[in-house]
Each structure stands twice: as C-alpha cells, then as structure tokens.
Amino acid sequence: MTKVLMKGNEALGEAAIRANCRNYFAYPITPQTEIAEYMVRRLPEVGGHFVQAESELGAVNMVYGAAAVGERVFTSSSSPGVALMSEAISYLAGSQLPAVLINIVRGGPGLGGILPAQSDYFMATKAGGHGDFRLLVLAPAGVQEAADLVMDAFDLADKYRNPVMIIGDGMIGQMMEPVEFREYNTPEGIDRSYANTGAKDRPPTIVKSLFLDPQQLENNNLELLAKYRLMEQHEIRFEEYAVTDKMDVLVVSYGMMARICKTAIDELNQEGHRVGIVRPITLFPFPSSAIYKAAARARKVIAIEMSTGQMVEDVRLAVRGRRAVQFYGRTGGIVPTPAEIRQQLLKLIK
Amino acid sequence: MLIQSVFAGFGGQGILRAGQIIAYAGMAGNLYVSWLPSYGPEMRGGTANVAVVLADEPVASPVVSTPSVVIAMNRPSLEKFAPMMQTGGKLIINSSLIDIVSERDDLIQYQIRANDIAQELGNPRAANMVILGVFQAVTGIIPDETVEEHIRQSFAAKPQFIELNIACFRHGKNSISQSGINA
Amino acid sequence: MELAFKISTAMKDVPTHYCPGCTHGVVHRMVAEVLEELNIRERTVGVAPVGCAVLIYNYLNNDFMEAPHGRAPALATGAKRARPDLILYTYQGDGDLASIGFNEIFHAANRGEKITVIFINNGIYGMTGGQMAPTTLPEQVTTTSPDGRDVSQTGFPVAVSEALATQATPGFIVRCSVHDGLHQIQTKKLIRRAFQNQVDNRCFSLVEILSTCPTNWGLTPQQSLEHIRDNTLQHYKLGILKSPEEV
Ligand SMILES: Cc1ncc(C[n+]2csc(CCOP(=O)(O)OP(=O)(O)O)c2C)c(N)n1
Ligand code: SF4
Numbered sequence: 090m091t092k093v094l095m096k097g098n099e100a101l102g103e104a105a106i107r108a109n110c111r112n113y114f115a116y117p118i119t120p121q122t123e124i125a126e127y128m129v130r131r132l133p134e135v136g137g138h139f140v141q142a143e144s145e146l147g148a149v150n151m152v153y154g155a156a157a158v159g160e161r162v163f164t165s166s167s168s169p170g171v172a173l174m175s176e177a178i179s180y181l182a183g184s185q186l187p188a189v190l191i192n193i194v195r196g197g198p199g200l201g202g203i204l205p206a207q208s209d210y211f212m213a214t215k216a217g218g219h220g221d222f223r224l225l226v227l228a229p230a231g232v233q234e235a236a237d238l239v240m241d242a243f244d245l246a247d248k249y250r251n252p253v254m255i256i257g258d259g260m261i262g263q264m265m266e267p268v269e270f271r272e273y274n275t276p277e278g279i280d281r282s283y284a285n286t287g288a289k290d291r292p293p294t295i296v297k298s299l300f301l302d303p304q305q306l307e308n309n310n311l312e313l314l315a316k317y318r319l320m321e322q323h324e325i326r327f328e329e330y331a332v333t334d335k336m337d338v339l340v341v342s343y344g345m346m347a348r349i350c351k352t353a354i355d356e357l358n359q360e361g362h363r364v365g366i367v368r369p370i371t372l373f374p375f376p377s378s379a380i381y382k383a384a385a386r387a388r389k390v391i392a393i394e395m396s397t398g399q400m401v402e403d404v405r406l407a408v409r410g411r412r413a414v415q416f417y418g419r420t421g422g423i424v425p426t427p428a429e430i431r432q433q434l435l436k437l438i439k
Numbered sequence: 440m441l442i443q444s445v446f447a448g449f450g451g452q453g454i455l456r457a458g459q460i461i462a463y464a465g466m467a468g469n470l471y472v473s474w475l476p477s478y479g480p481e482m483r484g485g486t487a488n489v490a491v492v493l494a495d496e497p498v499a500s501p502v503v504s505t506p507s508v509v510i511a512m513n514r515p516s517l518e519k520f521a522p523m524m525q526t527g528g529k530l531i532i533n534s535s536l537i538d539i540v541s542e543r544d545d546l547i548q549y550q551i552r553a554n555d556i557a558q559e560l561g562n563p564r565a566a567n568m569v570i571l572g573v574f575q576a577v578t579g580i581i582p583d584e585t586v587e588e589h590i591r592q593s594f595a596a597k598p599q600f601i602e603l604n605i606a607c608f609r610h611g612k613n614s615i616s617q618s619g620i621n622a
Numbered sequence: 623m624e625l626a627f628k629i630s631t632a633m634k635d636v637p638t639h640y641c642p643g644c645t646h647g648v649v650h651r652m653v654a655e656v657l658e659e660l661n662i663r664e665r666t667v668g669v670a671p672v673g674c675a676v677l678i679y680n681y682l683n684n685d686f687m688e689a690p691h692g693r694a695p696a697l698a699t700g701a702k703r704a705r706p707d708l709i710l711y712t713y714q715g716d717g718d719l720a721s722i723g724f725n726e727i728f729h730a731a732n733r734g735e736k737i738t739v740i741f742i743n744n745g746i747y748g749m750t751g752g753q754m755a756p757t758t759l760p761e762q763v764t765t766t767s768p769d770g771r772d773v774s775q776t777g778f779p780v781a782v783s784e785a786l787a788t789q790a791t792p793g794f795i796v797r798c799s800v801h802d803g804l805h806q807i808q809t810k811k812l813i814r815r816a817f818q819n820q821v822d823n824r825c826f827s828l829v830e831i832l833s834t835c836p837t838n839w840g841l842t843p844q845q846s847l848e849h850i851r852d853n854t855l856q857h858y859k860l861g862i863l864k865s866p867e868e869v
Contacts, residue, residue: 094463094472116722117753117766120478125753126765141754141766141776144692144722169690200672200688203478264501265459265474267466345501352500426504 092269097232097261098123100268101191102131104239105163109275110189111137112162114151116144116170119203120259121193124165149174149181149190156186157296159284161243165191167259168209169200171217178252179218182313183298185283187246189239190224191255193262196422204422205258207344210399213256214373221310223317225253225324226372228343232266238370240273245324247279249316256372258395260345260424320374327376331358332365332383337438339387340366341380341404345424346395352427353434362438372400377407384408389437391415395424440495442578443503445520447488448512448533453567456593457510458489460571461581464589465493468581473501486515493580508578510570511537512553521546529577531570549573549615556614557607565600565607572611583612630654632663632683639677643836643843645800646674646742650681652810653713653740656817657684666709667701669694673715674748692723695730698737709820711738716757717747720782724756731786731793731826738816739828741782744835745854752838756780759857764838779857783830787864793825795864799832801850805860812862825866832858 095103102124105113113132115125125141132139142148148164155162166174171192181188192213196206213226225245229235235257242253285294300306328347331354332339342350347368354364367383369376384390390412392401401416408414417433419425446458455476462474476489490503506524510531511517521530521541529547532540535554551573553566568590575586587605594601629635632654640646657663666684670676672691679686689697694712702710719727719741730737746764747753754764754771757779761770787795794816798809809831816827832854834846841849 092466094459094466094474117717117747117750119750122750122753122765126768129766130768143724143756146722200676200690259478260475260501263476263478265462266498266501267472348498349500349502355499424502426502427500428504 092267094265095232095268096123096263096265097235097257098193098263099127100232100236101165101239101255101262102127104236104270105189105243106131106135106137107270107273108161108240108243109273110161110163110243111135112155112160113137113164114140114142114148114155114162115164115166116142116148118145118167118170120195120205120262121165121167121191123262124191145170145173146177149177152188152190153177153181153186156181156188157184157285159281159286161187163189163191163243165193167193167195168197168206168212171209172212175212175218178224179220179222180298181252182218182222182224183220183309184296185250185313186252186296187243187250188252189242189246189255190252191239191257194256194258196420202422203259205260205345205395205424206420206422207258207346207395208397208399208420209256210372210394210396213254214375214403217254222313223251223320223373225249225251225320225374226256227253227326228256228370228372229261230344230348230368232261232264233268234370235261236268236270240271244276247276249320250283251313251316256344258345259422317374324371325374325376325379326370327379328368328370329379329383330354330366330368331363332367332386333363334386336363336365336387338364338389338391338434339383340364340391340393340434341369341400342366342393343369343372343400346393349425349427350393350430353430356427356431357434357438364434364438369400375403375407377403380404380407381409381411384412387412389413389415391417391433391437393425393430393433394418396420440493440580442493442508442580443506444491444493444508444510444574444578445488445503445506446491446510447486447516447520448510450487452487452512453564454487454510454512455489457567457571457574458491460586460589460593461491461493461574463592464581464586467589468585470495470580471498473498475501486513488516488520493578508574510574512567512570513537514539517541531573531577533566533570535566547577549577551611551614553611556610560606560610561603562600565604568604568607569611572608572613573615575608576612576615630658632657634681634683636680638681640674641837643834643846644674645744645833648800648806649740649742649809649831649833650678652806652813653711654682655810656814657682659814660817660821662709662817662821665707666711669698669701669710669712671712671714671718672749673718675713675715675742676749678713692718692721693726694718694723695726695735695737695739699730699733699735702735702737706736709738709817711740711817713740714742715748716741716743716745716755720756720780724780724782727782727828728786731795731828732789732791734791734793734826736820736823737826738820739826740813740816741828741830742833743830743858744833745779746835746838748835748838752835757782759853781858783828783863786828791826792866793864794819794827794866795830796828796862797830797832797858797860799850799855799860801832801834801847819866832860
C-alpha cells in the first residue's frame, strides 16, 4: 500500500469505505463537512449510499435504520449536531446495534465556535443520551491513527453490538498528514441474527429498546453492563511516551492536544528534565490502571485538555488520591501552543 | 532535523497550495510531514496561513508556536509571525507587497519581489511559486526535482500553467543570494 | 435641502460581514425600516437563525435571542405566548427553516402563532460553504451535489410556502424577491403587512424572499440577480399564497 497525503476528514471517510461500510448519512456542520463532500463522490463509486439528511436527527435515525437491517453504517457531525443525535444514540445502545459515530469537536456550549476543542469529553464518555449506557470512545491523535481507528471502530461495534464513537477535533479534520490504509478484511462470522432481514424460514426479529417489565429492562441493562466490563478487560488502549522512573511530571492528555504536549516534553527532556505522558486512546474504557501506575513514578501529575476540565475527573479517579492532579486547559477554540505547555510544565518542575 | 514553517498571506494568494506542494514533496522525500491550515470565519476574504512541519522523526505538534521559517506574503502576516520566530529563523518577505522588514536582528531575512517577478514571467498569480523557490533555497532538504515534480502534479489539471510555475520557482530559488539582507 | 435618504434608526451604522452582492443586507434594511415606520422597534424581539444571518443582532437595533439551528419558530412561540405584547419575528435561511427546522415552522404556522417570519430562500447553505439545501434547484451544482441536484435521489425543491398554505389555519403567506428595484419595493410592502398583521393581533405571517448567494453560486453579484430572474423564478412563483382575508 502506498502513502498518500490526506486531510483528516477525507481519511476518515476513505477508511470507512475500506472497512467495507457502504452507508453514510449526515447533515452539514463545520468543521467536518468535508467528510460528506468526500463521501458524496466516493460512495457511488463503490455502490454505496449517501443521503444528506434534513437534520442530525434525521441522519442518526437513518443510521439506526441501516444498522437494524444489519448493514455497516456511520455518520459524522460536530458538537451541537452530535448533541442533537443523543436520543437516537441511546436507542442504538439500548437496542444493541453496531454503528460508528464521528464527532469532530468544536468549541461550545451552545452555538459556540468552529475552532478545535475537547469540550465534548463528558458527552462522549458519560452523558451522550439518556439511560444506562456507554459508548466505546476512540480518540486518534493524527490522520494515520484516525484512519486505523475507523477500521477498528467498525469491528469493535460489531464485536460488542454497541455504537462506537471516534472523537477528534477540528485540527485533525482539517490537517493533512501522510496516511497508509492498511489491508482490511471484514472479520468472519459476524453474528447478524439480530437484524431485520425478512422473516423467511425463521421467527421475526424485533429491534427494540422498550422493556415495560422492569425486570426485563434491568436484565437488558445488565447485559449492556456485562459488555462494558468486557470492554474494560479487552479494549483499553493508550500510548506511553517518555514514561520513566522518577519523573518530574506525568502529563495525561489525549488527541491532538497530546501531540502538542509531546513537543514541549521533548524540549524539556533534552534540557535534562524528566517529563512523560500517558495518552489515552480509548476514552471509554479509560486506561485508569496505566495512569495509576505511571503516576506513582512521577512527583507531579497534570491533565492537559482543550476544555475547562473534563477528562481530569477520570484522571483523578484513576490516581486514587495518590497524587494531587493538576489541570491546565484552554477552551473556546484556543489551541495551546507547545511554548505555552512548556511554561506550564516548567512551573510544576520548579 | 525539524523545520517548523508557517506560510501566511491573503486568502487567494496560493499560500495553502504552496504549503501543500512542500508537504507532498517532503513526504515523497521520506520525511515526516504535517500540513495544518488555519480555518475559521477569518478565512472569508481574510488572512490564510498554514503550518507545515518537516522532520526526520514523527511530527509531534503540527501546531507551530515558534516557527523556524516564515513566508510572509503580506504585511499583516509579517507583523503577526515575525515576533514569534525562533532566534536564527528565516523570514521570507514578499517585498512586492511589504515595504518593511522585521525589526528583529536575530533573524535572517530575505526580501523578494515575488509579485513583480511572477508578473514579468507571465502571471502575478504565480508569486507563491517564486516564494516557494526561496523557501527551497533556504531550507534545501528536499531535492529540487522532487519539489518540481509536485509543482507539476499540483497543476496537472491546468497543464498550461506548469511551465510558468516552474519558471517562477526556479527564479525564486536562484535569486536569494542577492536579496538576503543581514544574511 | 430636502433629505432624500437616511439610514433607519432601527439599523446600526456598522459594516456587515456579508459577501459582496449578498441580499441578506438588503432585507435587513427593509425589516429595519418597517420596524421604524410602524414605530414598534422598542417592543420588538428578533430571533436569529443559525446561518449567515446569525450575526443579524449586530446590524439591527432591536432585542434579539439566538436560536439553535432551525428552532427559531419555537423560541418565538414561547416568547410570544409568554409576552403577547411583544412583537416577535424570526429571520431564517432555507437550511434553517426548510431543512432542519421544517417541523418547527410547520407547527408554528399550523398553530397560527402570531409571529412574523422572514424566510430567506437562497437555495443553498451559505454559512457552511455551499452544500445542497432542500430548496436547491434541479441540476444545481453544490458541494454535496457536485454533479448537479439529481431530483430522482434528492427530490424536487421544497416549496415551503405552498406546503404551509395548504393547511386550514388562517395565515399570511407570501413569496417575493429582491432581484430588482421593483421587486424590492413589493417585498418591502409585504414585510410591512407581515408585521402589521402582528400589530393587529391577526395571524401567523411568513414572507419568503428569493435571495442571492453569489459566493456559493459561483456567480458575480449581477449574474446572481439575473439568475433569480431567469432561473429561480421558473421554480418559485411569486405572489400571495394565503391571506387572512380569504378565510
Ligand atoms: C445542529 C446544527 N447542525 C448544523 C449546524 C451547521 N450549520 C450552520 S449554518 C447551516 C446552514 C445555513 O444555511 P441557510 O439556513 O440556508 O442560511 P444561509 O447561510 O444560506 O443564509 C448549518 C447546517 C449547526 N450550527 N447546528
Ligand atoms: S455565503 Fe452566501 S448567504 Fe452567506 S453572506 Fe456570502 S453570499 Fe450571503
């Protein structure tokens, strides 16, 4: 396979096609509309289906429909649009349907702005809709990783019959980096017995999340919970960089923000300091024990985000009081620069 | 090796394309590259800039806060980015449109009349290629042929412009020894 | 000397962010003049859309609230029901009103909410950079219909005003255009009637205005006006589609 230079948004779409997804429904919103603009050209070439929905409500419920008939499907949007999808995302989880959702986050709340942010961490990992459910959340830190994770996302969605969210920010959507699409084969033996494919020679299948009998609803929720526990056992992903014994500071940061931190960390370590970083790749399930262990090897711990402080809560839970967890963040679409991060880290080192 | 560059100018000056050509050429030259444009409401009729990083190790931050090379196609770009540059950084100034230089004495500054040169060679819109030539001359980490190859590819849809753009690129590349100030 | 022209006091004296040749600004001025002429500016509340006109509150001199994309008629409903003495108007694009917000506009109209709706139909999503709108003309090229709108896949242009006019609830529903001086004069009169209806506590009023988006149509300002005259008008008939007098 050859390397190509691609915009993140386009690579996300291309990766979905290569993961044999042929269905995409969406509504325009900056900074990810390029995904739709790419798919509208690319999908017909491979016999796929795209509809520009009348709204995100329409788009995500089209996803629900395609998932219910057992087809691979995804949608993409940005913060306010994803918020609007929340109800149907809960239905997807409740009725145990696989689907991939991409959120290219912009600053909020409300209409907010269109520049990069990480202020949807809560929405993605905790509050993306009503009821007892979780999404598996993947946070790439570059165009190559975004493409890889999209392919994984479809497999994970099928494996757990649960919606998977890819969360990036406007930077990842707009930037170009080299990407090499790996060979992809759909795993064999995906169980589609849940799907509405026509009740020929079998009893009808019902895709639903209504359980009026409380015992049945609790059973369903416990079934979901069991899946989330399995994800915690098998799917946690993270990257450690410059994590050593006796670190001055351990940084926890995800997505593009983590890469900005790395530049600052490289500079500081060249000057003889010891700074390391744990970068969660899965935001749910969260790499708590890796962070706990790394924190024990550092004098200080800091979470760095493009928000006023969201993931930091999970970092504090992970560290379990063993270290005080500091926080640094910028918000509203302001992207902290490597120089700014370096200064913050120097303050902690002193 | 790490080049953290910013290409900046008005929307429509071909700044994003110039950056893209370098990113493609860098990739073809087996470097790690990233190309991160500014986007947002200021794009409409306003300024445009793109951070291009070239490195021999994976690119950490694609966000450039202390550029080592800046291309300033217009005055607002010079005023914005020159103060952020690293000591010893290389500042390439389109002196067709900018009648000042940076006050900093710790930079190497190159003035080039990019629009005029492009005009003389056939079309002022190719000023971005003149400037790209200077970039190539002052960085020199990608072979000339590779950059030229990607200029050709970039204009593949409009082949009638290829020769002009190559000529502008070469002119820019060959002209810097006379135009570098306090070099 | 006789004063020939003065900027409405309902308009702020600031440059707008609209592209050259965009008719959003023309309609803003008409609304401002009507608010001044009817002497209602001080009790008028506007609801801004999500679209290029989201910054309308920077240009008109009345109170404003900003709605989520498409929901302006619901905000206006809530405000008007809570404070019937206020004059409520929404100002919405065709993505906002005819796509994501169709539900809200349909039910506000059908409930006969006594609000005024200014509906800018430029046949495209301006703010997000030129995607297809429900109102996009057949064969029209947009970034999400790169080969031209294919009506077999995406349907025909949505005629919102006709759809609303078919409902039994009385209302004032008109379509007009701003592509030349004569039509602008006509449009201004209809906007005035739409506000007068509310002042008289009469009915729901909606003024659909055929408008330009030179930037995303890829035309010059002049060509854009001609495009309305020569093409848009083939698909959208001007006139009063419904008026309270009929009922
Ligand atoms: C929930 C949600 N979805 C999508 C968007 C992105 N968005 C902003 S403006 C717009 C469409 C604007 O088009 P239109 O209403 O036709 O107005 P115009 O810009 O053409 O005046 C969209 C889709 C958003 N802000 N919120
Ligand atoms: S993009 Fe279109 S609608 Fe928006 S301001 Fe420009 S011309 Fe007007």
